[in-house]
Amino acid sequence: MGMSLTYRILSGHLVAGNLKTGEEIAIKIDRTLTQDATGTMAYLQFEAIGVPKVKTELSVSYIDHNTLQTGFENADDHRFLQTVASKYGIYYSKGGNGICHQVNIERFGVPGKTLLGSDSHTPTAGGVGMIAIGAGGLDVAVAMGGGAFYMNVPKIVLVRLTGKLSDWVSAKDVILELLRRLTVKGGVGKIFEYGGEGVKTLSVPERGVITNMGAELGATTSVFPSDEKTMEFLKAEGRISDYTPLEADADASYDEIIDIDLSSLETLAAKPHMPDQVVKVSELKGVKVDQVAIGSCTNSSYADLMTVAAIMKGKKVHPDVSLVISPGSRQVFEMIAKNGALADLIASGARILESTCGPCIGMGQAPRSGAVSLRTFNRNFEGRSGTKDAKIYLVSVQTAAASALTGYITDPGTLGKSPEIKMPEKFDVDDSMVLPPSTNPEEIEVYRGPNIKPLPIKEKLPEAVVGKVLLKVGDNITTDHIMPAGSRILPLRSNIPAISKYVFESIDPLFSERALKEGGGLVLGGENYGQGSSREHAALAPMYLGVKAVIAKSFARIHFANLVNFGILPLIFENMADYDKIEQGDELYAPYILKELSECKRITFINKTKGNAEYKFKHNLTDRQIKIIKEGGLLNETKSVR
Numbered sequence: 001m002g003m004s005l006t007y008r009i010l011s012g013h014l015v016a017g018n019l020k021t022g023e024e025i026a027i028k029i030d031r032t033l034t035q036d037a038t039g040t041m042a043y044l045q046f047e048a049i050g051v052p053k054v055k056t057e058l059s060v061s062y063i064d065h066n067t068l069q070t071g072f073e074n075a076d077d078h079r080f081l082q083t084v085a086s087k088y089g090i091y092y093s094k095g096g097n098g099i100c101h102q103v104n105i106e107r108f109g110v111p112g113k114t115l116l117g118s119d120s121h122t123p124t125a126g127g128v129g130m131i132a133i134g135a136g137g138l139d140v141a142v143a144m145g146g147g148a149f150y151m152n153v154p155k156i157v158l159v160r161l162t163g164k165l166s167d168w169v170s171a172k173d174v175i176l177e178l179l180r181r182l183t184v185k186g187g188v189g190k191i192f193e194y195g196g197e198g199v200k201t202l203s204v205p206e207r208g209v210i211t212n213m214g215a216e217l218g219a220t221t222s223v224f225p226s227d228e229k230t231m232e233f234l235k236a237e238g239r240i241s242d243y244t245p246l247e248a249d250a251d252a253s254y255d256e257i258i259d260i261d262l263s264s265l266e267t268l269a270a271k272p273h274m275p276d277q278v279v280k281v282s283e284l285k286g287v288k289v290d291q292v293a294i295g296s297c298t299n300s301s302y303a304d305l306m307t308v309a310a311i312m313k314g315k316k317v318h319p320d321v322s323l324v325i326s327p328g329s330r331q332v333f334e335m336i337a338k339n340g341a342l343a344d345l346i347a348s349g350a351r352i353l354e355s356t357c358g359p360c361i362g363m364g365q366a367p368r369s370g371a372v373s374l375r376t377f378n379r380n381f382e383g384r385s386g387t388k389d390a391k392i393y394l395v396s397v398q399t400a401a402a403s404a405l406t407g408y409i410t411d412p413g414t415l416g417k418s419p420e421i422k423m424p425e426k427f428d429v430d431d432s433m434v435l436p437p438s439t440n441p442e443e444i445e446v447y448r449g450p451n452i453k454p455l456p457i458k459e460k461l462p463e464a465v466v467g468k469v470l471l472k473v474g475d476n477i478t479t480d481h482i483m484p485a486g487s488r489i490l491p492l493r494s495n496i497p498a499i500s501k502y503v504f505e506s507i508d509p510l511f512s513e514r515a516l517k518e519g520g521g522l523v524l525g526g527e528n529y530g531q532g533s534s535r536e537h538a539a540l541a542p543m544y545l546g547v548k549a550v551i552a553k554s555f556a557r558i559h560f561a562n563l564v565n566f567g568i569l570p571l572i573f574e575n576m577a578d579y580d581k582i583e584q585g586d587e588l589y590a591p592y593i594l595k596e597l598s599e600c601k602r603i604t605f606i607n608k609t610k611g612n613a614e615y616k617f618k619h620n621l622t623d624r625q626i627k628i629i630k631e632g633g634l635l636n637e638t639k640s641v642r
């Protein structure tokens with residue numbers, strides 16, 4: 001049997017373990033990326049590890065999330081990140097240079113390499129043939145320090161593409177189709193590898209749209225082969241030397257195969273409030289639109305914005321619609337400025353924002369109450385836009401632009417022939433906003449503004465644990481629910497005591513107060529607990545509030561790892577009926593937790609409120625993870641934290 005592309009890359013990076021589905025392996029990480037919202041913690045942790053210089057071949061720190069600067073916090077954090085980068089051998093992509101995943105694919109993506117990023121959409125780089133994985137900041141810090149990355153070998157799914165996309169149908173519709181079929185938990189524990197004849201019809205940025213939103217499937221990562229299209233793209237970026245052809249063996253074996261005929265796809269949209277609520281755009285005809293937002297790491301490439309400009313050219317945004325556009329990178333921004341497309345967008349009435357995440361993470365442009373907002377982004381979780389009752393639909397750039405013109409959700413197919421956008425033979429390359437690290441690192445003093453507070457540390461796991469169920473939630477709880485973002489809260493990412501006040505705010509505003517009053521406790525969850533963002537704050541802040549264990553029906557991968565890293569025990573219901581038997585407020589007692597954790601796969605809990613009813617919850621922690629939990633988290637092994 002031949003090798004899948006994924007196994008080929010992983011086997012070249014294997015440090016420990018065997019490539020067998022479900023087994024824990026350790027892989028060498030060639031490159032890392034961080035962004036500012038997760039980066040401050042990651043670099044505090046990196047400093048704690050005490051290595052004088054990153055051991056990766058390339059590490060880049062991006063400023064793209066926290067750029068509103070409504071107070072001193074963001075700017076202070078940027079200064080911290082710039083000085084840390086300079087001192088420890090890290091490249092620093094300044095605010096305004098673009099969204100990390102877009103800039104990474106343009107300037108740093110290299111086929112066959114491994115990339116670990118403290119952002120869940122790191123797999124975007126799979127569009128250029130990398131194995132790119134999102135993780136918590138602490139895992140990225142460890143990788144920068146030369147440590148391996150641990151994961152259980154996922155199942156490998158071949159997505160076999162045939163045919164060619166029809167007029168007006170886009171790469172966004174391909175990934176929406178997968179979300180429709182598989183749901184937001186359909187990719188958990190899997191890597192999606194794309195193959196088949198249809199691959200050749202997709203450009204690298206189009207592939208990036210698909211790999212980007214593999215994160216919404218819950219997948220570990222997604223990857224495309226490296227072929228002629230990859231070569232063309234790298235050549236146009238002036239990086240032909242980074243090209244290597246890469247593909248799976250013809251007789252490679254897969255755990256699952258999914259067929260998609262590109263020619264049969266239609267334009268799709270994800271309805272509020274989950275990326276898997278997918279319907280045909282034609283079914284939404286007549287829904288009135290208040291806002292259209294174009295951009296994000298999913299859909300802000302040169303071709304995307306040229307498409308929008310071509311649709312808007314000579315026309316005006318509907319009077320009742322606010323159209324906002326954020327170009328994905330300075331490269332895209334500059335190129336559309338030079339070729340006149342930006343002027344067409346401005347003339348149409350579009351509001352142009354800087355090249356950052358912006359509205360995608362609730363940094364401005366919150367829609368009006370009850371608004372319908374069409375976004376080319378990747379997540380439409382309730383409240384993420386900054387307006388709790390806004391209805392967010394995820395769409396392609398084509399659907400977004402068509403709807404901005406008509407004021408109603410509009411199938412772009414009704415506009416006639418689609419514009420033909422040519423990929424440039426040469427992109428405008430200017431890396432002057434990526435600052436190289438200092439050649440005299442000992443002279444660099446790391447700047448720490450008052451927003452940067454020391455990392456909290458947890459005590460070791462005691463012999464027994466007792467605590468109340470502080471909150472019981474349902475399925476598909478996102479890390480946006482656990483630790484919301486947005487312009488009010490994101491600036492507090494470097495200050496755990498301050499940010500912890502907002503834990504579970506949208507579900508239960510009294511959560512943090514109650515947790516502190518009760519001296520901590522437990523959280524009960526449903527399926528796919530902790531899906532979405534990689535933010536380790538969704539573990540770190542609950543840890544600060546004294547959360548000792550989360551008992552859920554199943555967990556999302558990154559959040560599971562983050563809970564372990566911060567010493568919170570992730571436990572799984574063995575008997576699903578127990579979920580219904582336990583109520584919020586019940587007091588649970590685990591008398592032998594320390595012993596049972598090492599000796600068996602089940603932990604006994606007694607419900608003191610319900611006549612000492614006994615439950616067994618399982619764990620699927622590896623020995624390495626058990627050790628971390630017992631220590632009270634990975635940080636306890638790196639004691640010298642400020």
Ligand code: MIC
Pocket residue numbers: 037038065118119120121134361485532533534535
């Ligand atoms: C997101 O899209 O939710 C974010 C903001 O990019 C996060 C990272 C973060 O919370 O800082 C992600 O996807 O990992």
Ligand code: SF4
Pocket residue numbers: 065099119121296297298356357360361377378
């Ligand atoms: Fe930024 Fe949105 Fe992409 Fe997250 S999903 S990295 S917030 S653009």
